[in-house]
Every structure is written in structure tokens, then in C-alpha cells.
Amino acid sequence: MTKAIIGTGSIGSRLAANLVAGGAGVLLASNNLADAATLADTLGDHATAVTVDQAVDAADVLVLAVWLDTAKQLLAQYRDRLPGKILVDPSNPIAPDGNGGFVKTIGAGESSGQILAALVPAGARLVKAFGTLSAETLTSASRRAPEPAVGFYAADDDAASDAVAALITAAGFDPVKAGGIDQSIRLEVFGDLHEFGALGRAVNRAEALAAL
Numbered sequence: 001m002t003k004a005i006i007g008t009g010s011i012g013s014r015l016a017a018n019l020v021a022g023g024a025g026v027l028l029a030s031n032n033l034a035d036a037a038t039l040a041d042t043l044g045d046h047a048t049a050v051t052v053d054q055a056v057d058a059a060d061v062l063v064l065a066v067w068l069d070t071a072k073q074l075l076a077q078y079r080d081r082l083p084g085k086i087l088v089d090p091s092n093p094i095a096p097d098g099n100g101g102f103v104k105t106i107g108a109g110e111s112s113g114q115i116l117a118a119l120v121p122a123g124a125r126l127v128k129a130f131g132t133l134s135a136e137t138l139t140s141a142s143r144r145a146p147e148p149a150v151g152f153y154a155a156d157d158d159a160a161s162d163a164v165a166a167l168i169t170a171a172g173f174d175p176v177k178a179g180g181i182d183q184s185i186r187l188e189v190f191g192d193l194h195e196f197g198a199l200g201r202a203v204n205r206a207e208a209l210a211a212l
């Protein structure tokens, strides 16, 4: 399966590095090709810079490593070309609160995973993943030994679940499914399965299963 990451900021660049470290090939796209090319140059032969347009065309799995509003915009812009594809959503719907903290930008009972899933056209599937850990932990906990760190995910579709579980493994984490996309809120900031929630850190499989 061809994998692409759209967005080469904190999460996109670190996820790309994790995948390349695991020997996986990845297409990289961002707001401008130069940023994607700069990152691809640092990662070597397994990373290839492309335009967002090319990424949408070529990839079977598209990680939307962008903020929620941008993800909404991309889903609308490329709607006709998304059937058949798996979209991966790491977004946390937050913004600075002006006091050094963060505030949720959507309703208390809402999740960005469910909001985005509702915008996905028929034939495309959305999976929530890669948002439960901070960018720093996404790097430091990848391929952790002896006990791998868990990467939680949530999905409604079995085939998409399997594909994203394989992607989480390739990124150096132990995939644990929290349930359907309606469980996304638990994976997002302020949710109990997020690193900054009750867990407080990247957990191992036994800890993750106990928390579910």
C-alpha cells in the first residue's frame, strides 16, 4: 500500500521519520513542495516529496497531519478523488487559551474524528490514529524496548483497521484498537486514552488493555 503524509510539521515530520526508520516508504506533501522536499532530503531514499495533488492520486493511505480546519478543507477539496482511500486523522481539536494552556475548539461531547468521518465520501474510510501522543513522545517512544509503547486507534472498517494497525507497527508502536470511530473522543486531548489524560504517558499493551 502506498502511504502519504500530508503536512510536514511536528507530527507529519516525526511520523515520517518513524516510518522511514522502520524501512517503510512514504510520500510527503505539504503546503509547498519545498518544505516536503527539505524533509525528504533529511530522511533519505524511502521518503519522496510530492504535491498534495500527487499524494491524493498515488496513496492508498493518506495521513492528514494537519489541523482540523485544514483537514476539513482537504476533504472537501479532494472529495471526488477519495473513494477507495484510507484517511488517517491524528488531529486534536485544540487552540491556545491565552494562559499557556489549551482549550477545546469544538463541543465538549464532540470529537474531530467523528466530525471528519462524517465528511468522508462513500467508499473512503477514516481512521483515528497517531494523535494520542505528543510529537516529542511520538519520537522518543518509537521502537521502545523491551516493552513497545502502544499506539491507540479507532475505526469502523475492518480492512482500514488492519491497514492502519500495520502503519502503527511500521512507525514503531504496538497498535491497540479502542473501538469504532465513536471512540475518537477518548483518543483526543482531554480524552482518557490520550497521553495528557489519565494515562499520563505512553503505555504498554497490558496497561492499554486495562484502560479500555
Ligand SMILES: NC(=O)c1ccc[n+]([C@@H]2O[C@H](COP(=O)([O-])OP(=O)(O)OC[C@H]3O[C@@H](n4cnc5c(N)ncnc54)[C@H](OP(=O)(O)O)[C@@H]3O)[C@@H](O)[C@H]2O)c1
Binding pocket: 006, 007, 008, 009, 010, 011, 012, 029, 030, 031, 032, 035, 052, 064, 065, 066, 067, 068, 070, 090, 091, 092, 093, 094, 130, 131, 132, 133, 134, 135, 136
Ligand atoms: N504537535 C503535537 O504534539 C500533536 C500531537 C498529537 C496530534 N497533533 C495533531 O496533529 C495535527 C498537526 O499538528 P502539528 O503539530 O504537526 O502542526 P504543525 O506543526 O503546524 O504542522 C501542520 C502542517 O500542515 C501543513 N499545512 C497547512 N495547510 C496545509 C494545506 N492546505 N495542505 C497541506 N499542508 C498544509 C503546514 O504547512 P505550513 O507550515 O506551510 O503551514 C504544516 O506542515 C493537528 O491536527 C494536531 O492537533 C499534534
